[in-house]
Amino acid sequence: MVENCTVNIFSAYAPQIGCSDEEKDHFWSDLVEEMEKVPADERCLVGGDLKGCVGQNNHVISHIHGGYGYDERNAEGERIVDFAVSKQQEHLVTYKSGGRSSQIDYLMYKRKDLREVKDCKVIPGDHVSVQHRLVVMDLVMEIEQIRKKKMQGPKGLNGLS
Structure with missing residues (x-):
């Protein structure tokens, strides 16, 4: 280790x-x-x-x-x-059945936030079902920016009355 x-x-x-x-x-x-x-x-x-x-x-x-x-x-x-x-x-195959393999299961993310995606992969094995494989995505989200946007409220308002 x-x-x-x-x-x-x-x-x-x-x-x-x-x-x-x-x-x-x-x-x-x-x-x-x-x-x-x-x-x-x-x-x-x-x-x-x-x-x-x-x-x-x-x-x-x-x-x-x-x-x-x-x-x-x-x-x-x-x-x-x-x-x-x-x-x-x-590690690209998401579905296997009857001797055939394909990639039919996906995870999608908005292009504007694509920089937050660090990795996306298939985990071989029967974690989901016998035919389908687990698809995982590693994200590093910038939470601070999200909080600031929520605190500011709608455009034009700064939270003051």
Whole structure:
């Protein structure tokens, strides 16, 4: 635990390049399964020898890649990228049923107050129902400004009689 925050660290050692695709698939599915056990309010870090090269930054994976890659992406690097992207895509799916996935549940907020939205995400699991997933939004509201507006009353009146 670090400053009241639990951090789960996975030290992973992927199968060698010469191993079968079945062994590699098994490794990645086991890693996904273990990460899914981590509660949503805890941090998760994966590190280790994943046996792949994701290559230099490109616009397709810029949202998961810090831009400090080296060389060209290889087949094993593609598995690493697929793992990272699939985890992010999984956090966009709000409805799953019959082998189909979609994003049909939303939270909306007025554009003028959009700066108050700090994060919006889907919590994988069956918190709402078997098919629907919980959608949460973190807001930081400026209460002081709201109170001042209420105290001033309608335009043109300053509360004095």
